[in-house]
Amino acid sequence: MKKSLKFISFSSCLLCATWAQAQEPILPEIQIQGELDPIPYRAKQTAVASKLPQTVRDIPQSVSALTRAQMDDQNMVTVWDALSQITGVQAVSNDLTQGQYHARGSSLESQNDGAPSGIPLSGYQQFDLAAYERIEVLRGPAGLLQGSGSFSGTVNFVRKRAPSENQAMFTSSYGSWNNHRLEADIGAPLNEAKNIRARLVGSYQDRDYTFNRVHDRKWLVYGTLDFDLGDSTHGSVYMIHQHNTSTGFSGLPSYTDGRFLNVSRSFNPSPDFNRTEWETTDIGAELVHQFSNGWQATARVGRRDQQQFFHDSYPTTGVNPITGVIGRYARREFDNDYLQHTADVYVGGPFSFLGRNHELLIGGNYSHFQSTGRGANPNSPSSTYLNYDNVPLADPPSVPDVNVVYRTGSQNVTTQSGLYGRITLNVADPLKLIFGGRWSNYDYRSRTISPHPSPTDWAQGGQTKGEFTPYFGAVYTLNPSVNLYASYADIFVPQTQKRVDGSILAPRVGRQFEFGSKTELFDGHLSANAAIFSIRDTNRALADADNPGYFVDAGALDSHGWEVELVGKLLPNWDISGGYTNLITRWRNNGSNTGKPVSYWYPRHLYKLWTRYQFNQGVLAGASIGVGVQGASHSASGAASDTIAAREQNSYATVKLQLGYQVNKQLGVTLDINNLFDTKYYTRLGGTNTYNTYGDPLNVALTLRARY
Secondary structure (H helix, E strand, C coil): CCCCCCCCCCCCCCECCCHHHHHCCCCCCCHHHCCCCCCCCCCCCECCCCCCCECHHHCCCEEEEEEHHHHHHCCCCCHHHHHHCCCCEEEEECCCCCEEEEECCEECEEEECCEECCCCCCCCCCCCHHHEEEEEEEECCCHHHHCCCCCCEEEEEEECCCCCCCEEEEEEEEECCCEEEEEEEEEEECCCCCCEEEEEEEEEEEEECCCCCCEEEEEEEEEEEEEECCCCEEEEEEEEEEEEEECCCCCECEECCCCECCCCCCCCCCCCCCEEEEEEEEEEEEEEEECCCCCEEEEEEEEEEEEEEEEEEEECCCECCCCCEEEEEEEEEEEEEEEEEEEEEEEEEEEEECCEEEEEEEEEEEEEEEEEEEEECCCCHHHHHHEEEEEECCCCCCCCCCCCCCCEEEEEEEEEEEEEEEEEEEEECCEEEEEEEEEEEEEEEEEECCCCCCCCCCEEEEEEEEEEEEEEEEEEEEECCEEEEEEEEEEEECCCCECCCCCECCCEEEEEEEEEEEEEECCCCEEEEEEEEEEEEEEEEEECCCCCCCEEEEEEEEEEEEEEEEEEEEECCEEEEEEEEEEEEEEEECHHHCCCCCCCCCCCEEEEEEEEEECCCHHHCCEEEEEEEEEECCEECCCCCCCCCCCEECCEEEEEEEEEEECCCCEEEEEEEECCCCCCCEEECCCCCCCEEECCCCEEEEEEEEEC
């Protein structure tokens, strides 16, 4: 790298863990011995929708939670693994180090322990799953607690906490393409009173891929110190650091007429000198005080430093189908620095009014995100030397490396803050009404910096003050097993385009109506959730037909559909997690695109299933079998034209088979056979130049897991 990546120190942090996180079991006992949690795939409570702990059944919106037990059972190691299993979430590959995550027609936002993140979820590398206890996903607008963002929803990453008893877990795995992984997780109280506790987690992975000449190495260290300042006040300080070096791979070009290349799934059109490096550090603290009347006060601050470096070359055109030549490769190099500060403070709890118990939440949060980039851009007029023309399609291509000169630099800053409140009223024995609102401030500025030949002053971008985001919900308990619900939620995105009178367009607003039911079956061991949703994203910038160069806030899109989800146990030893989504997106008013899909990426049908059975008796005692299915209906990279064919993918499904054996209480082993039937499919449909990316063919992994 041009510069060394380094730890960024941070001090004077206070924050607090929510009651739900403190009560969540840290590492469930192995199933064959009897678990601490009798329903390991279902989180007892979540905080993504309300800050205060709630069961999924009491939330009038679609919420899914992926527990540590399910991550371990499926041997998940990345955010891609985790979100690919969540109902309604579509994972779209970028390169080997990061991807995109969408739901209900747009990309998802993210939170860390409930605090909204200024760093986007899509396009930025995320931490290894070894650091997390649970992942919660709220689908639909999350503006009440999130602030500005997409209407699709938000993902809350809940980190592991220090345990009150000694525990240790060690994992080792080896799989296809020299895929080595080691993981250790050790926690214990540090004194006899157990009011100071620590946990240390580490992971290391070194692997090749199915793609030729590709290698990736990543390690993570996470440490947390949890402590009690008396019986009612609890705190935590933590740090997570991750480093990743990768060859990088961003998919295949297509032929210039739009057709897919006729090459093997291992083909790699990237030069040998391509490389990517990420380094990410999170530090933060929490403080929570529980009052005797059931209320709690929470404070949380955090900082994330992320650096990205890449030096690579990629095709800028497709492949001539007659000559087999790519018209041009571009070479580039960039150093990017991303810095985020967050703070979140809230109080909440029960209160009595007119003889009934209700609940109130009041809080505020703040985020500051700064992005700084410097590099050599092949699109710059002064950097034409970075282009290399007429390259025959080959693996590897004959593109020489080049010494670059940095001639571009940019910086942007996004600052958000807001005050929010939420009240839950028990108006009758079966009926709860939820009312909420948020007042948000948003400010975006950008400038060019050295080594750009013409640095500029800060330019004002999107800005809004006092934007109000309302929320309404109702939950009706039909009987002890069934809750019915309805909700209205929205979220906003500031815009920078101007009307003909010089004024800035109003913020976009994504509004959703959702109706559904949440049912408990088999004496509460299985949750069956169903939802119908309708989203309209309004005020989008649309070119002013009467005044070229200006805009009107008349653009709009619709996204609607329905979902079903099953989570829990079918039998005492039979766990299941699965979901189905039916989604339709259409441009409601967007010029020539009106009536067309918002993105051809989004399949109409998306389904996921994972189920695992543990044998406890007979000759198979200790054995387990797991089956996973993930699939989608037709999708494409765009609409076909008279001259260019659309890159399309028909319906497909992949199947995973897992065979396991619990040797004793401490030791278990699993064999995962991924893509059992060697289905040929794409994890992304791209342009004619790149991002047409094959999914992994048939592969296997053997995992040994020990718990003490």
